[in-house]
Amino acid sequence: MLPDLVSVGGSATGIGLQMIARFNGVNQAGTEDPSPYPSTATHDSLFGNVEEFNGRSDVLPAFMLTGLDSTVAYDLTFYGSRLAGDNRETSYRVSGVDESVVSLNVAGNIDQTVRVEGVLPAADGTIRVSLEPGFENDNGNHFIYLGVLQIDWEGEAPEVVIETVSLANAEIADGQFRFTLMGRAGETYTVRGSDDLKLWRDVTEVTLVGDSIVVEVIPDASVQFFRVER
Secondary structure, three states: OEOOOEOOOOOEOOOEEEEEEOOOEEEOOOOOOOOOOOHHHHOOEEEEEOOOEOOEOOEOOEEEEEOOOOOOOEEEEEEOOEOOOOOOEEEEEEEOOOEEEEEEEOEOOOOOOEEEEEEOOOOOOOEEEEEEEOOOOOOOOOOEEEOEEEEEEOOOOOOOOOOOOEEEEEEEEOOEEEEEEEOOOOOEEEEEEEOOOOOOEEEEEEEOOOOEEEEEEOOOOOOOEEEEEO
8 A cells, every 4th residue: 555645746746556456577579769758667567467477377457546536537537558569458347436448558658548537436436447458468478567647637726734833831940941843754843942022042962762852051141932833
């Protein structure tokens, strides 16, 4: 289960991917010629098969996209490439509220894709995708492939969670000013001080191991107020 896929811009989407039925393995004999996607994506792909290969037969992969908005229509684009001379047509069955099937011969493919548009997820926010050999697939093992799955939709950007940082339990003890800084584990924060809430200077820098840390600073009469910046 991949719980939170990121967009091409690196932002969280909230979309997850959950495997239902496995692939057989990874193929690394796809095209590296110019295509709709970088060669790092077209060069390899995941594959399945019907007749026995690598000790496995009837490998018909399937997975679920989760965390989707059931009121939003999604477009799914499929791509695959395998440098071969036979026909390795792969059918992609997409199931949400409705079901659609598109097929692509990945053998020798460079720039061809197939697309299912306007897919409404099921009420639970899921879309199921399954692979099977197409009618034209004449390979002896009926190999099937998935190299790239592109997901597009229109709508608002995913909700951004605002990080909350706070200070608590302030006290002077054992000659030091002490307080608890609460924030996000792994993040580094700068504690700044001021005596007039206008001019601020750095006091110390701390990195949280957990979600809080006790910060101690030497009392300074010129500092009456503290704040934390990330």
